[in-house]
Amino acid sequence: MPDAGTLPWMRCYRCWSTSLELHVHYDGIHRVDPATGSPVQAVEEHQEAVAQCLDCMHDQPHLLFRDGRLVADESRWERLVMGTPWVASCTITVAADDVEVCSGPEAGEALSFAALGDAGTQEFFSHVRFHTHQGDDIVVHLLVELYARSGDEAGTVLEDAARGPLVITSLAEESRPPAVSSGGGHA
Structure with a gap:
């Protein structure tokens, strides 16, 4: 603290x-x-x-x-800072043209960015589980950890960040990791 x-x-x-x-x-x-x-x-x-x-x-x-x-x-x-971590399992559908690469070592970051913009690579802890091609679209299946003060706020933050249609299949609150003292150890 x-x-x-x-x-x-x-x-x-x-x-x-x-x-x-x-x-x-x-x-x-x-x-x-x-x-x-x-x-x-x-x-x-x-x-x-x-x-x-x-x-x-x-x-x-x-x-x-x-x-x-x-x-x-x-x-x-x-x-x-005041919220707690929430974990969402979700899908976001984006235009295939918006995805830079969808295979190889850069695919996870490229798919996260296409689905969630800067928040997907800088603010959220997003993990691409897999993706599917559907015509001119790509459906990105993600696990996303984000911080919010309530489940409603977590859903709103995801909706605001999503760069295409969003479907949240589950949303659960996690416990906050223990505080770290300025000496580097857990408080």
Whole structure:
């Protein structure tokens, strides 16, 4: 559990560790002053950042890097930090053209992304059990672990993420993994 001075959202949503790391990737094009060799004008800049837990190595989709610091993503943090894990067995039907590859080592991630977008590869723990081709569509059969405060919220989160017709065949609440102390051991 975080100490009293730690912000409630500044912890891993998976194991509750406060041992986080920020990976910042910056890409920029700058005009250069010919007299000094210093950049003087940004023509184009792009920055991406991902927070990761050092104890369980999971990305933290409830945290954003803005104005030089980590802040909570208001649309996700309460669900991820205060919720519990839910496991859904479901199918999502997507257009075959939306699937980059459906065989080989990249198939699981490609099918998860086609079915659930970024959430399927960054926020949820999705496991493609199998897929079937039906004409111009692919039906992706998944086990998905996500965090929510209730079964209704879990269903709504899945519906919002699904990139095609969704059928949830089962949805069950799991217990939250034990909290990790900042020393790396379970509390």
